[in-house]
Amino acid sequence: MLKYGVVVIGAGNGGLAAAAVCARAGLKTLLLERHNIPGGSATSFVRGRYEFETSLHELVGDAPDGTPGPVMANMEEMGAKVRWVMEKSTYRLVVPAAENEDGFINEDGVRVKIDARMPAGLKAFARKLDELVPGSYDSCIRAFEIGTTMYDLFNYLETVEKPSLSYIAKNIPGLALIARIGSHTVKEVLDSIGMPPKAQGIFTTYWGYMGVPASKFDFLYYMCMMYYYVANGAAMPKLRSHEMSLAMDRAIRDAGGDIWYNSEVTKVLMKDGKPNAVVINGEKTVYADHFICNGFPNFVYSDLFEKNDIDKKFYSMANARSISCSLTTVYLGLNITREQLGMHDYSIFIAPDEDSDKQYQAALGGFGSGFIVMNCLNTAIPDCTPEGTCQLFLTTLTYGDVMRGVSPRDYRKYKNEVARDMIETCEKALGVSIMPYIEEIEIALPPTFSRYLNTPLGTPYGYMLDMWDSMLPRRFNYEKEQPFDNFLFVGASQERGDGYGSAYYSGMKAAGETIKKIREGK
Amino acid sequence: MADNFNKLSMKGFLDNLKGRSARLAAGSPTPPPATDTSREIARALHPGVQYATVSSVADLPDGAKAYELVPDKIRGTEAFAFAPAGKYLTVFAEINGMTVTRPYSIASSPADSCRNKYMIAIKPVEGGFVSNYIIDTWKEGTAVKISDPTGNFDYQPLRDAQKVIGIAGGSGITPFLSFANAIADGDEDFELTLLYGSRNEKAELFREELDALAEKTEKFRIVHVYSDDDVPESDGYEKGFVTADLIKKYAPEGEPYSLFICGPQAMYNFVDEEIKKLDLPRKYVRHELFGEPHNASSIRNYPEGDFPATVCITVHIQDKTYSVTGNINDTIMQSIEKSGIAVPARCRSGECGFCHSIVLAGKYWIPENLDFRRLADEPFGGVHPCVTFPLSDIEIDVPAAK
Ligand SMILES: Cc1cc2nc3c(=O)[nH]c(=O)nc-3n(C[C@H](O)[C@H](O)[C@H](O)COP(=O)(O)OP(=O)(O)OC[C@H]3O[C@@H](n4cnc5c(N)ncnc54)[C@H](O)[C@@H]3O)c2cc1C
Ligand code: FES
Numbered sequence: 001m002l003k004y005g006v007v008v009i010g011a012g013n014g015g016l017a018a019a020a021v022c023a024r025a026g027l028k029t030l031l032l033e034r035h036n037i038p039g040g041s042a043t044s045f046v047r048g049r050y051e052f053e054t055s056l057h058e059l060v061g062d063a064p065d066g067t068p069g070p071v072m073a074n075m076e077e078m079g080a081k082v083r084w085v086m087e088k089s090t091y092r093l094v095v096p097a098a099e100n101e102d103g104f105i106n107e108d109g110v111r112v113k114i115d116a117r118m119p120a121g122l123k124a125f126a127r128k129l130d131e132l133v134p135g136s137y138d139s140c141i142r143a144f145e146i147g148t149t150m151y152d153l154f155n156y157l158e159t160v161e162k163p164s165l166s167y168i169a170k171n172i173p174g175l176a177l178i179a180r181i182g183s184h185t186v187k188e189v190l191d192s193i194g195m196p197p198k199a200q201g202i203f204t205t206y207w208g209y210m211g212v213p214a215s216k217f218d219f220l221y222y223m224c225m226m227y228y229y230v231a232n233g234a235a236m237p238k239l240r241s242h243e244m245s246l247a248m249d250r251a252i253r254d255a256g257g258d259i260w261y262n263s264e265v266t267k268v269l270m271k272d273g274k275p276n277a278v279v280i281n282g283e284k285t286v287y288a289d290h291f292i293c294n295g296f297p298n299f300v301y302s303d304l305f306e307k308n309d310i311d312k313k314f315y316s317m318a319n320a321r322s323i324s325c326s327l328t329t330v331y332l333g334l335n336i337t338r339e340q341l342g343m344h345d346y347s348i349f350i351a352p353d354e355d356s357d358k359q360y361q362a363a364l365g366g367f368g369s370g371f372i373v374m375n376c377l378n379t380a381i382p383d384c385t386p387e388g389t390c391q392l393f394l395t396t397l398t399y400g401d402v403m404r405g406v407s408p409r410d411y412r413k414y415k416n417e418v419a420r421d422m423i424e425t426c427e428k429a430l431g432v433s434i435m436p437y438i439e440e441i442e443i444a445l446p447p448t449f450s451r452y453l454n455t456p457l458g459t460p461y462g463y464m465l466d467m468w469d470s471m472l473p474r475r476f477n478y479e480k481e482q483p484f485d486n487f488l489f490v491g492a493s494q495e496r497g498d499g500y501g502s503a504y505y506s507g508m509k510a511a512g513e514t515i516k517k518i519r520e521g522k
Numbered sequence: 523m524a525d526n527f528n529k530l531s532m533k534g535f536l537d538n539l540k541g542r543s544a545r546l547a548a549g550s551p552t553p554p555p556a557t558d559t560s561r562e563i564a565r566a567l568h569p570g571v572q573y574a575t576v577s578s579v580a581d582l583p584d585g586a587k588a589y590e591l592v593p594d595k596i597r598g599t600e601a602f603a604f605a606p607a608g609k610y611l612t613v614f615a616e617i618n619g620m621t622v623t624r625p626y627s628i629a630s631s632p633a634d635s636c637r638n639k640y641m642i643a644i645k646p647v648e649g650g651f652v653s654n655y656i657i658d659t660w661k662e663g664t665a666v667k668i669s670d671p672t673g674n675f676d677y678q679p680l681r682d683a684q685k686v687i688g689i690a691g692g693s694g695i696t697p698f699l700s701f702a703n704a705i706a707d708g709d710e711d712f713e714l715t716l717l718y719g720s721r722n723e724k725a726e727l728f729r730e731e732l733d734a735l736a737e738k739t740e741k742f743r744i745v746h747v748y749s750d751d752d753v754p755e756s757d758g759y760e761k762g763f764v765t766a767d768l769i770k771k772y773a774p775e776g777e778p779y780s781l782f783i784c785g786p787q788a789m790y791n792f793v794d795e796e797i798k799k800l801d802l803p804r805k806y807v808r809h810e811l812f813g814e815p816h817n818a819s820s821i822r823n824y825p826e827g828d829f830p831a832t833v834c835i836t837v838h839i840q841d842k843t844y845s846v847t848g849n850i851n852d853t854i855m856q857s858i859e860k861s862g863i864a865v866p867a868r869c870r871s872g873e874c875g876f877c878h879s880i881v882l883a884g885k886y887w888i889p890e891n892l893d894f895r896r897l898a899d900e901p902f903g904g905v906h907p908c909v910t911f912p913l914s915d916i917e918i919d920v921p922a923a924k
Binding site: 002036037044045046047048049051179180181182183184188189191192193194237239240242243246247249250253258259260261262263280281284297298299301302303307310312313315316317318319320321326335401403404406408409411412416419420423435437438439440441445446447448449450451456457458467468469470472473476477 | 525526527528529530531534535537538539541542543545546547548549550551552553554555556558559560561563564566567568603604606632636674678679680681709803804805840841866875876877878880882894895896897898899901902904919921922923924
């Protein structure tokens with residue numbers, strides 16, 4: 001009989017972190033992944049002479065005090081060795097001017113409404129914002145200040161098992177502030193501190209990284225993310241996300257953990273009302289005391305359990321929440337350099353309007369919203385492609401079942417139309433020519449992500465972090481929301497939603513709980 | 523704008539906690555939907571493996587055979603996955619207790635796959651193992667296991683030129699038959715001029731089908747190229763091999779064209795040198811899989827050194843550990859398979875990464891032109907065993923076969 005202390009289902013970022021922490025704590029750990037490589041979203045792929053980053057735009061870089069930022073610190077702590085590249089800028093926002101709209105001709109020769117190239121550094125950022133929208137400096141600095149005071153809260157939430165409101169009230173400075181903003185959206189708070197709407201548009205450009213627009217996203221979370229990025233810029237692994245995932249694989253093995261790839265969990269077996277084993281590829285059974293699951297709750301309930309195994313309240317919960325956005329990405333290997341192309345920035349957000357809510361509304365309409373994030377990895381890592389070439393990565397988001405009505409036979413044509421539209425939108429907005437230089441192209445639509453992540457609608461983002469289902473209430477209810485005390489979910493579906501850092505955090509946390517339960521003999 | 527920060531309510535947070543619990547409790551108490559359109563499309567296109575039966579066998583020139591496959595419903599394949607033109611299938615075969623795999627291009631059209639038919643054509647190979655086994659044993663009714671359609675040898679309108687010159691040799695004609703049909707059916711939209719190299723007319727596979735397709739659509743044209751010395755001169759075909767001059771003769775003038783090449787390794791070696799003379803941008807030259815490497819020590823740039831003739835390969839697959847003796851001239855994959863252990867494989871040419879494994883200890887060598895690994899593989903011991911040769915005893919972790 002094969003028996004482990006902990007079985008981790010899925011080697012996405014959440015599962016990798018969980019397995020690393022468990023193995024390092026000396027638990028007999030088995031990590032199971034249905035694909036042949038680790039990472040889930042966090043991977044890369046090769047076409048011809050290019051290796052494309054699949055998902056990572058950026059990770060928060062160094063902390064404001066210059067120490068390694070959360071993800072880098074986590075990886076270090078888990079024994080995963082990665083070489084980092086720092087990207088000391090934030091983003092550029094380009095809003096092309098519509099025909100009847102006021103605008104100006106920018107340095108690319110494009111008539112735009114907004115062209116905001118935002119630097120890293122809090123003051124530098126605020127100064128730039130003020131230059132673009134006079135009178136926005138104070139509100140920008142104020143927003144960052146509120147961001148600073150949130151560290152204590154985050155640290156507290158990260159270190160305790162069960163957060164207590166009365167503890168926070170007594171011990172965490174700035175609670176009044178946190179309580180004040182804890183239930184307010186980005187838009188409400190920015191309005192309240194008097195940030196002009198146009199400046200708010202530029203300030204909330206990163207909304208797409210969480211898929212929630214300013215009127216639905218909780219300020220606290222947005223500010224934490226924003227604060228880290230702006231204070232010190234972003235970080236990237238030197239060799240794509242595959243480097244991070246392989247480093248974790250190695251850390252798990254070095255700590256004595258086992259990893260099986262091409263090993264899909266097809267069933268969870270129950271004993272005395274609790275999970276006690278998993279079936280792999282419909283063939284092999286492995287027993288364990290504890291389970292940590294990187295699969296998405298909705299599919300895990302319906303695919304892996306019998307109907308009566310799960311308390312109905314978990315079905316209610318899964319059904320009540322909204323699935324977050326799906327992504328569509330176009331990976332391009334070009335046979336010219338980024339200089340020849342005229343690409344000077346790492347991250348460019350192209351949007352039909354600077355207002356994140358209008359961008360969101362456009363994305364609700366499906367493909368063709370005009371909202372695209374374009375990354376040129378060569379700006380951050382000049383030698384990431386062979387000499388004389390560069391790679392681009394275009395991303396857009398959609399919500400809901402956008403693939404309805406597309407047959408498998410039409411799928412490729414449909415993909416190409418979506419990609420063509422995205423490329424042309426970028427060409428127009430940036431005044432560059434991309435199409436003639438495409439040497440390699442790969443297009444990922446929601447079904448691609450469904451295939452590789454096994455999530456509803458292919459979302460890599462979990463449940464939408466809509467104000468009503470935001471991070472803090474998720475945090476305060478964490479334990480109640482796990483289906484069994486020996487079966488904990490990790491990954492983007494959990495407390496902090498999407499993002500590498502969020503997924504690692506969820507994995508480390510679930511591992512911590514599991515280790516504690518085992519030590520206490522539960 | 524006015525500063526209203528102090529007017530933000532503080533009690534909202536607790537209300538939010540309650541409101542959320544109520545909202546979650548109000549969700550439907552039935553199991554959440556097990557699927558959606560994205561998942562359906564992903565499953566329809568990529569079922570992983572498919573079960574099929576041979577529905578007919580046709581004889582082709584030179585002992586080659588064409589096999590038509592239909593879904594085997596009894597073993598769970600209700601319908602075949604859609605096959606865009608240019609894709610291949612990996613065939614799984616059990617031979618003398620060994621589970622082996624080989625990729626074969628799909629010769630039938632995308633439309634055929636919608637009608638639940640695939641066709642593959644197999645040429646006997648001297649000393650070949652799986653191809654000859656299939657030719658000897660597959661009959662009408664034989665049950666076979668195949669992968670889903672896969673590979674990157676497809677036409678991409680955003681990347682490739684509108685005009686394509688295809689170069690085919692031997693069984694490398696198969697994807698082009700599919701392309702030509704797809705063009706005629708409207709599943710693909712480009713112009714294809716095919717330079718098809720054979721010894722002579724009699725050695726050509728699918729000659730009639732190809733000629734008929736060229737009659738049917740103006741977008742497809744075929745040029746027969748015969749290499750036998752005793753073939754008479756004629757206007758109906760070209761004599762010799764596919765050279766740079768021949769390509770130029772049929773290439774459009776003053777506009778870009780893409781070259782698509784599929785054939786045996788010997789043809790690549792010749793044609794690639796010719797193509798160099800044309801000085802085309804790389805984006806306009808697309809190759810189908812190179813094929814499995816053999817005989818490591820005869821490959822260019824094989825490292826100098828005193829390597830043992832045989833090595834011990836320790837293989838971990840899930841909870842099992844095997845010890846295998848490997849010949850240093852065989853790939854790690856070949857050695858493992860020869861011991862009767864099934865390994866994951868699709869392209870067997872280093873490209874697809876499906877066999878990705880992790881070397882835990884030992885030295886190995888990978889021919890440079892077949893090294894399509896990800897950059898981070900090198901520092902962490904990631905390899906594609908289908909193109910990796912051992913140089914010492916090796917310990918390797920291999921994913922389960924599937
Ligand atoms: C295009 C794109 C861009 C992004 N950009 C960024 C960015 O710039 N910065 C950032 O921080 N984040 C970014 N993200 C988000 C981030 O990648 C994800 O939110 C995060 O990686 C999710 O991790 P996860 O733990 O939920 O695992 P997932 O990546 O969802 O992986 C789940 C894993 O579990 C496996 N699995 C599922 N079911 C089973 C089963 N039954 N048996 C075995 N295995 C199973 C799957 O195969 C998969 O490997 C991006 C994502 C995408 C797709
Ligand atoms: S089988 Fe494709 S790389 Fe090895």
